[in-house]
Every structure is written in C-alpha cells, then in structure tokens.
Amino acid sequence: MAKKDIAIVGYHETKIDVNTGRSPLDFAGEVLDGLLGQTGLEKDAIDGFAVCSAMSGMSTPFWSVVVSDYLGMELNWCQQVDIGGSSPLGAVARAGSAIRDGQCEIVFVLGADSQSSQNLSNPRGWQPEFQIPVGLMGPPGAFGFITNRYDGVYGLDLKALAKIAIAQRGHAVMNENAYEKFRKPITEDDYLNSRMISDPVRLLDCVMPCDGGNGVIVMSTERAKALGFSKMVHPIGFGERDNHGVNNPDTDILETGHCVAGPKALAQAGMTVDDVDMFQPYDDFIIAVMLQMENIGFCERGQGCAYVMDTDLTHTGNLPLNTSGGQISAGQAGLAGGGTNLVEAVRQLMGEAGERQVAGASNAMVTGIGAIPYLRNWSCSTVMILEAG
Amino acid sequence: MSDQEIPPRPAPVPTNFSQPFWDGAKEKKFMLQYCLDTGKFQFFPRPNSLYTGRRNLEWREASGDGTVYSFTVTRRAPPAFRGREPYVIGSIQLAEGPRMMAEIIGAQYEDIKIGAKVRIAWEEINEDFNYPVFELVE
Numbered sequence: 001m002a003k004k005d006i007a008i009v010g011y012h013e014t015k016i017d018v019n020t021g022r023s024p025l026d027f028a029g030e031v032l033d034g035l036l037g038q039t040g041l042e043k044d045a046i047d048g049f050a051v052c053s054a055m056s057g058m059s060t061p062f063w064s065v066v067v068s069d070y071l072g073m074e075l076n077w078c079q080q081v082d083i084g085g086s087s088p089l090g091a092v093a094r095a096g097s098a099i100r101d102g103q104c105e106i107v108f109v110l111g112a113d114s115q116s117s118q119n120l121s122n123p124r125g126w127q128p129e130f131q132i133p134v135g136l137m138g139p140p141g142a143f144g145f146i147t148n149r150y151d152g153v154y155g156l157d158l159k160a161l162a163k164i165a166i167a168q169r170g171h172a173v174m175n176e177n178a179y180e181k182f183r184k185p186i187t188e189d190d191y192l193n194s195r196m197i198s199d200p201v202r203l204l205d206c207v208m209p210c211d212g213g214n215g216v217i218v219m220s221t222e223r224a225k226a227l228g229f230s231k232m233v234h235p236i237g238f239g240e241r242d243n244h245g246v247n248n249p250d251t252d253i254l255e256t257g258h259c260v261a262g263p264k265a266l267a268q269a270g271m272t273v274d275d276v277d278m279f280q281p282y283d284d285f286i287i288a289v290m291l292q293m294e295n296i297g298f299c300e301r302g303q304g305c306a307y308v309m310d311t312d313l314t315h316t317g318n319l320p321l322n323t324s325g326g327q328i329s330a331g332q333a334g335l336a337g338g339g340t341n342l343v344e345a346v347r348q349l350m351g352e353a354g355e356r357q358v359a360g361a362s363n364a365m366v367t368g369i370g371a372i373p374y375l376r377n378w379s380c381s382t383v384m385i386l387e388a389g
Numbered sequence: 390m391s392d393q394e395i396p397p398r399p400a401p402v403p404t405n406f407s408q409p410f411w412d413g414a415k416e417k418k419f420m421l422q423y424c425l426d427t428g429k430f431q432f433f434p435r436p437n438s439l440y441t442g443r444r445n446l447e448w449r450e451a452s453g454d455g456t457v458y459s460f461t462v463t464r465r466a467p468p469a470f471r472g473r474e475p476y477v478i479g480s481i482q483l484a485e486g487p488r489m490m491a492e493i494i495g496a497q498y499e500d501i502k503i504g505a506k507v508r509i510a511w512e513e514i515n516e517d518f519n520y521p522v523f524e525l526v527e
Binding site: 126128129130131132133134135136137138141144145146147148149152153195196197198199200201246247249250253374375 | 407430439440459460463464465466467470478480482486487492502503
C-alpha cells in the first residue's frame with residue numbers, strides 16, 4: 001500500500017532564459033516569493049530547506065547556509081543535495097524522510113542556477129587527467145559513445161528520436177516559462193539536419209544551459225490538511241541508484257540506474273508502468289528519454305525506437321511526455337533543471353497546466369539524471385511517482 | 390592549419406596515487422592497477438580496489454591491446470583542441486578488461502566499427518608526459 005503521508009502543496013518556477021546576468025540568489029528569491037504567494041504560508045513557517053547544488057554562485061562549500069541566510073530563513077534542517085539533475089527528486093525524498101523523522105515540519109526544496117551567466121564548477125575527479133587531455137567535447141561526447149553503441153547493438157531509428165524532440169517542442173510552445181526562442185515547432189527535417197556536435201549527436205539532441213529557478217513546498221499530509229490545503233500531490237514511490245555499474249569493468253553503457261530505481265519506485269507506489277498517466281523524465285539528451293523508457297520497463301531493452309513510434313507522446317496521447325517541453329525544449333536551468341519536470345508534474349496533477357493540461361491524469365512518473373561518469377552510463381538515477389491528493 | 394601550429398594537448402594533472410601511470414607512460418610502458426584479491430585490473434587509477442574496497446593493489450604492465458567498445462568524432466572541439474577537428478575518440482575495451490577513453494589517431498570516422506582492434510601508441514605532450522592514444526590494427 002502506497003504511503004500518502006507526505007504532500008507537496010505548492011510549486012513555482014521562473015521564466016527560463018539565457019545570459020540573464022542574474023545571481024542564482026535572485027532566482028532563489030523569486031521562487032520563494034512565488035511559493036509564499038501561492039500557498040499563503042508565512043516565511044517563518046518554513047523550518048526545513050534543501051537546495052540543489054549549482055554551477056553558478058557556489059564556490060563556497062556552505063551553499064545551503066548562504067542561500068537560506070540571504071532568504072532570511074531560520075531553520076531546523078538545512079542541506080544541499082548534490083546528485084546533479086537527480087537532486088530535486090532526491091531533495092523531495094530526503095525532505096519526506098526528515099519530516100517523518102520529526103527533524104522539521106515544512107520544507108522548501110529549491111533549485112536555482114545561472115549556468116549560462118556564470119559557471120564556477122571545476123572539472124571533476126578523473127577529468128583533468130583522463131578526459132580533458134583526450135579532447136572529449138563534454139556531455140555531447142559522452143552521449144556520442146552511448147548513441148553509437150546503441151546503434152551498433154540494436155540499430156537506431158533516427159525518426160524515433162526526432163519524434164521525441166518534436167513532441168517535446170510542441171509542448172514548449174504552450175509553456176510561457178520556456179526559453180522564448182524555443183517556443184516554435186520543429187519538424188523531422190529540422191532534427192535530422194541539425195548540425196553534428198559529436199557524431200552521431202546533433203544540436204537538437206542536446207540541452208542548452210540557461211538560467212532559472214524552481215521549487216516546491218513539502219510537508220506532512222496531516223499538516224497540509226490542518227492548514228486547509230485543498231490541492232496537494234503525494235510522492236508515493238521513490239527509487240535512487242547512484243554509480244550504477246561502477247565496479248563492473250564490462251558494464252553496459254546502455255544500462256542506466258533507472259533499471260533499479262524505476263521498479264523500486266513503482267513497487268512502492270503499488271503500480272506497474274501500464275498505470276503511469278504521464279511521463280516527465282529528465283532529458284539532457286533525446287536518447288536519454290528513450291533509454292529511460294527501456295530501463296524502467298515501458299518496453300524491452302532495444303525496443304525503444306519501436307515503442308516510441310507506436311506511442312502518442314503529446315499531451316493528449318497515451319503517454320504524455322514532458323508536457324512543459326522538458327529541458328531540451330524549455331531550456332536547462334543549470335543544475336536546477338531537474339526541477340523543471342518535477343514542477344510540471346505537480347502543476348499537471350493540481351490541474352493547473354492550462355492548454356497543455358493532461359485530461360484525467362491522477363499520477364505522474366518523474367525522473368532525474370545526474371552527472372556523467374567515465375565511459376559508463378550516467379552517474380545518478382532517480383524515479384519518483386507522484387499522485388494527486 | 391599545419392601540424393606545427395597545433396598546440397600540444399593540455400598536460401594531465403596527476404594525483405599522488407596515479408603517478409605510477411605517468412611514470413610508466415614516460416617510458417612508454419602502459420601500467421594498470423591490478424587487484425591482488427580478485428585478479429582484476431582497473432582503470433582509471435583509484436586509491437582502493439574497485440572490487441573489494443581494500444588497498445591490496447599493485448601496478449602491472451598491460452599489453453596495450455584493445456577493441457573499440459564505442460566511439461564518437463569531435464567536430465566542435467573544446468578550445469584547447471581547436472584546429473585538430475575532426476578527430477575520433479574511442480571507448481577502448483582493453484584486453485585486460487577495463488575501458489579507456491583515448492583518441493584513435495590516423496583514423497577516419499567511417500573506418501571505425503565496434504569491435505575493431507586497436508593498439509596503444511604514445512603522443513608526447515612535453516618532457517614529463519607521454520599521453521596514451523590508440524591506432525587501428527590492420
């Protein structure tokens with residue numbers, strides 16, 4: 001039986017834009033202001049704070065303390081979550097555990113980053129030694145390995161990848177918070193003819209670093225009801241898998257940690273993939289969406305292209321996909337980007353998604369992807385099932 | 390742009406526990422860490438065995454033979470590599486087991502297939518560092 005004792009009662013996101021010159025602290029402030037306005041909560045009711053790490057602003061190891069200080073928050077629980085694009089879901093799950101354990105009562109989960117304006121992150125671990133001198137072009141290079149391996153093992157139907165890109169872009173057109181230049185439809189030819197970055201990864205496969213912020217308010221369902229919230233969303237299943245395959249030198253680069261996190265989240269929720277009303281996966285590259293479909297179990301491994309071609313991914317389809325455009329078509333708000341799909345799922349389940357509202361949906365699967373390791377699949381995988389309260 | 394105008398690769402930044410790899414590279418010896426408890430090799434160098442978490446490791450010279458597990462071609466390079474494009478980078482499955490990222494020199498993208506045999510070569514960065522690259526084996 002799925003637990004419904006934790007509730008998300010509010011969400012907010014900023015417009016996503018490029019080279020804004022704004023501090024991530026300013027995005028943080030905008031998100032807090034939006035959340036207080038939406039929920040009617042007083043700032044001082046918040047006693048817990050979890051913030052995703054950021055590319056901008058945080059050359060300090062005290063990021064969560066600095067941000068919450070700027071926002072004037074006195075706290076009983078304060079932390080940074082640093083599993084990359086998996087951080088927002090990880091933060092909601094950790095907040096739920098802390099609330100259940102009595103460490104705090106009302107948690108502000110925040111992502112705020114200005115990666116396109118300022119990137120202070122240093123190369124990690126092995127990179128200065130075994131990656132940078134090789135000349136790999138960062139994430140597109142890493143996804144070049146993934147994509148070519150997929151093509152060699154299973155065969156890749158580029159029309160399927162184009163279909164994902166087109167569906168998401170169609171949703172971004174309806175999202176006023178999406179990066180403005182992305183709010184126009186694309187065609188299959190646009191996708192196929194976009195220039196190669198690191199073969200076979202094309203420009204329209206890639207996410208674009210932007211600036212922005214987003215956040216949610218988490219509390220116990222009991223507290224939410226006592227405060228009179230009529231709309232809420234429950235995280236009823238969560239799975240996390242970090243460093244999947246690290247101790248297997250022959251690990252399959254096409255196997256993601258979602259093959260562990262997905263079934264775990266579904267089991268907690270008491271669901272199967274057939275029960276999922278909408279899919280809001282983390283999307284840094286188009287093929288990552290398809291690999292998650294395979295690894296979570298929407299289809300067999302190697303059948304992702306056929307599955308995509310057989311599925312209507314639009315907001316009126318049988319598996320609505322990234323209904324605000326995903327990060328690839330709404331823009332990636334740096335390391336806050338993992339919150340874009342989370343906020344959209346909450347918005348949908350509160351019935352506030354306007355012209356892109358998915359009719360009759362009672363649940364959503366949201367995922368996270370964090371960090372790129374050395375020659376494996378991605379480092380951190382999260383899956384969360386949300387249910388309308 | 391002629392070869393003479395292309396600057397060398399950025400030099401690697403070793404850690405104290407990876408230094409034996411670079412000491413070997415200087416003499417064009419390809420050194421890998423070997424876990425004495427499991428009989429498995431590992432790459433990149435780490436402070437402990439990937440397999441046991443213990444530090445019962447030693448350095449052994451590897452064959453330098455491998456096959457292509459996957460590959461990509463860089464058409465838009467990082468700033469330090471401008472002028473070298475396009476160049477092919479492989480995920481090389483070493484004969485000893487681990488995978489290694491390296492440029493496959495002298496190869497065209499169209500020539501590379503998964504499973505192709507490759508062999509290590511060395512590219513001098515400066516007097517302190519030779520950097521591993523691979524070549525296709527006919």
